[in-house]
Amino acid sequence: MKEIIFSFILILAFSNFGYSQMPVSELDKKTHLEQLKAGILLVQLPNGDEKIKMLRKHGNERRAKKEEKEIDKIRKSIIKEFQNKWDYSEIYFFEAKNAKEVFQLKTNFLLDSNMKPIDKLLNTEHIYSVRYGPGNPNGEVYSYNGNGFQIRYIKDGTLQTIKYDIFFKAMVFGYYFFPIKKVIRDQITSLNLKLHNAHRKKN
Numbered sequence: 001m002k003e004i005i006f007s008f009i010l011i012l013a014f015s016n017f018g019y020s021q022m023p024v025s026e027l028d029k030k031t032h033l034e035q036l037k038a039g040i041l042l043v044q045l046p047n048g049d050e051k052i053k054m055l056r057k058h059g060n061e062r063r064a065k066k067e068e069k070e071i072d073k074i075r076k077s078i079i080k081e082f083q084n085k086w087d088y089s090e091i092y093f094f095e096a097k098n099a100k101e102v103f104q105l106k107t108n109f110l111l112d113s114n115m116k117p118i119d120k121l122l123n124t125e126h127i128y129s130v131r132y133g134p135g136n137p138n139g140e141v142y143s144y145n146g147n148g149f150q151i152r153y154i155k156d157g158t159l160q161t162i163k164y165d166i167f168f169k170a171m172v173f174g175y176y177f178f179p180i181k182k183v184i185r186d187q188i189t190s191l192n193l194k195l196h197n198a199h200r201k202k203n
Contacts, residue, residue, distance in 0.1 A: 025153045025160040032153065032162055033199045039126025041089045041151070042110070043082050044096050045075050046132060070180070077184040078132060083113055085189045088196055090123065096131075103129070104157045127154040132184070149187055166198050 025032070048071040055064040082091055091113055094102045098109040105127070107120050130151045148170030153160045169191035 022152075023158065023160050024163050025155070027153070027162075029164045029166065029198075030202050032164070032167065033195065033202060035126035035153075036089050036128050036151070036195070037199060039089060039128060040121065040123055041086075041091050042102060042127065042129045042154075043078065043091055043093045044099060044129060044131045045078060045093055046071055046096050047075075049097065073180060074132065074184065077181045078188075079115065081185045081188040085185065086192050088192050088199075089128070092118065092121075099129075103154055103159060128152065129154055129159060147183075149191055151191075166194060169194065 027035075048067055052064045052067050052071075055061075055067060079093065082093075093111040093113075093115065094109055101109050105121065105124060107118055110118050110121070112118050128151055130149050132147065132149050134147055148168055151162060151167040153162055169187045
């Protein structure tokens with residue numbers, strides 16, 4: 001019972017970390033579709049460092065090692081599937097722990113699509129970020145729950161929620177029984193296709 005309660009506390013603590021009271025972008029869907037296609041998507045890579053530290057602090061080494069393996073599996077899948085399945089926009093990767101610096105466009109924390117460090121961004125007019133994690137973390141404007149990919153707009157160094165469902169893809173119920181690699185592959189593929197279709201329809 002203690003382990004269940006502790007797990008619940010961890011979920012509450014880390015699902016909302018860094019994303020409270022996020023402003024909502026005033027731009028319309030068409031503008032975001034155009035800007036993202038012409039701009040850059042920064043893909044956040046999870047590391048789970050704080051959660052793993054807390055588990056070890058409370059003597060739960062078994063859970064900490066399990067969490068490390070799961071995070072590593074998710075990271076590798078995110079990298080592989082964005083490299084292979086994403087073509088709606090240009091992409092770069094960054095570590096979650098460097099999010100604050102990245103949102104200020106400090107490019108020394110960015111990696112290109114081949115996971116190589118970059119010197120500078122040539123295109124900085126329209127910047128977006130995508131994060132894999134729990135759905136609807138702040139009671140935002142979405143109708144989904146569960147883990148998924150959510151795209152947000154970066155303006156003046158601050159993340160803004162995009163209030164249109166087209167910019168997220170969550171796990172549907174049946175997918176809870178599938179391997180995480182397949183879930184991530186299908187979510188990224190679906191989100192990419194969904195954006196392409198929406199862009200074609202508006203034209």
